[in-house]
Amino acid sequence: MTADIRIRRRTLVLYSALLCLALLAFVSTNSSFQCSDTSGVGAGVSHTRGADADADPPSALPPLPRPQPLTHTRSGCVPRERQHDPDLPMIYAITPTYTRPVQKAELTRLAQTLMWLDNFHWIVVEDSDTKTPLVESFLLQTNLEYTHLVARTKKNKQLKPTARGVEQRNAGLDWLRKNLHNDDQLNGVVFFMDDDNTYSLQIFEEMRLVRKVGVWPVGLVGGMMVERPLVDSSGTKVLGFNSVWRPERPFPIDMAGFAINLHLLKKHPNAVFTHKVQAGYQESEILRQLITKDELEPLADKCTKVYVWHTRTEKPKMNEENKLRAKNPKGSNDGLEV
Numbered sequence: 001m002t003a004d005i006r007i008r009r010r011t012l013v014l015y016s017a018l019l020c021l022a023l024l025a026f027v028s029t030n031s032s033f034q035c036s037d038t039s040g041v042g043a044g045v046s047h048t049r050g051a052d053a054d055a056d057p058p059s060a061l062p063p064l065p066r067p068q069p070l071t072h073t074r075s076g077c078v079p080r081e082r083q084h085d086p087d088l089p090m091i092y093a094i095t096p097t098y099t100r101p102v103q104k105a106e107l108t109r110l111a112q113t114l115m116w117l118d119n120f121h122w123i124v125v126e127d128s129d130t131k132t133p134l135v136e137s138f139l140l141q142t143n144l145e146y147t148h149l150v151a152r153t154k155k156n157k158q159l160k161p162t163a164r165g166v167e168q169r170n171a172g173l174d175w176l177r178k179n180l181h182n183d184d185q186l187n188g189v190v191f192f193m194d195d196d197n198t199y200s201l202q203i204f205e206e207m208r209l210v211r212k213v214g215v216w217p218v219g220l221v222g223g224m225m226v227e228r229p230l231v232d233s234s235g236t237k238v239l240g241f242n243s244v245w246r247p248e249r250p251f252p253i254d255m256a257g258f259a260i261n262l263h264l265l266k267k268h269p270n271a272v273f274t275h276k277v278q279a280g281y282q283e284s285e286i287l288r289q290l291i292t293k294d295e296l297e298p299l300a301d302k303c304t305k306v307y308v309w310h311t312r313t314e315k316p317k318m319n320e321e322n323k324l325r326a327k328n329p330k331g332s333n334d335g336l337e338v
């Protein structure tokens with residue numbers, strides 16, 4: 001019986017000793033963690049963090065690391081300062097655009113390409129009766145040189161619109177003809193820059209030097225990987241085109257595949273786009289009024305490079321948004337410009 005009690009007492013002492021050891025170990029680990037953390041804040045991360053840590057209320061737990069403030073990058077937040085070089089021909093790009101869910105995303109992608117260009121003027125023409133606040137404030141914050149116009153696509157039963165962008169591009173051409181007069185102002189080109197395509201910076205540098213009309217390949221258009229002018233062995237003359245869709249067109253190329261010299265445009269004051277031609281004939285319609293095929297200037301390394309793609313943006317699905325708006329007309333973007 002007594003031996004039994006002694007064994008129990010020994011066991012109790014042993015357990016107490018183990019508990020004490022465990023407690024000691026815990027306390028020492030905790031204090032060493034606090035110590036290394038404090039030194040980490042001061043030495044490892046940054047002195048700003050150290051000052052922050054001082055201001056924190058005392059707590060048993062080490063302070064959580066805070067994210068560092070981001071350094072504003074030139075491309076991210078501060079618009080690039082553009083230069084004007086009086087010897088460099090100007091590019092006037094006409095962009096028709098219309099209100100839809102992806103509009104701001106499209107314009108953002110374009111503006112962030114255009115911000116790298118000097119001697120560039122963006123003519124943005126809204127398919128609308130009035131300027132929309134979205135486009136107006138968007139253009140203001142780009143720091144680009146631009147003109148903001150409106151021209152609504154006519155809804156006329158007799159003259160059913162066969163093409164998109166007709167009224168808008170004509171409004172842009174009209175602005176150019178009315179605003180550019182002397183040789184200095186006409187030193188440059190006009191380019192029809194739809195809002196949903198993808199443009200490499202190279203294409204802009206190529207098109208500046210066009211004397212009449214420059215042409216080049218366009219990727220992902222006409223149901224093919226690329227539509228391109230076919231050139232002679234010297235690479236200076238256009239012999240034909242590889243287009244398969246409506247190859248009988250006088251100029252079977254896409255709107256993104258050419259640029260026109262401003263002198264030539266001014267010389268032909270009546271050259272415009274029209275709904276009176278069949279689908280796919282807009283490019284031929286304007287070009288046939290300005291030039292013949294043998295005068296075209298092949299660009300993009302003798303038409304061997306693709307610097308522009310006819311990327312059409314997928315229309316986003318709005319099924320959940322529509323369900324939401326059936327209950328609350330404000331929708332998911334109430335007070336938020338998307």
Ligand code: UGA
Binds near residue numbers: 164282310
């Ligand atoms: C193709 C060509 O690439 C266009 O240049 C041509 O205008 C068009 O066909 C056509 O002949 O209809 P596609 O991708 O089918 O292009 O046309 P969109 O990109 O939808 O429209 C061309 C331009 O017009 C875009 O900049 C677009 O924002 C604008 N647009 C479109 C409007 O201003 N209003 C509209 O209702 C639709």
Ligand code: MN
Binds near residue numbers: 194196197311312
């Ligand atoms: Mn398009």
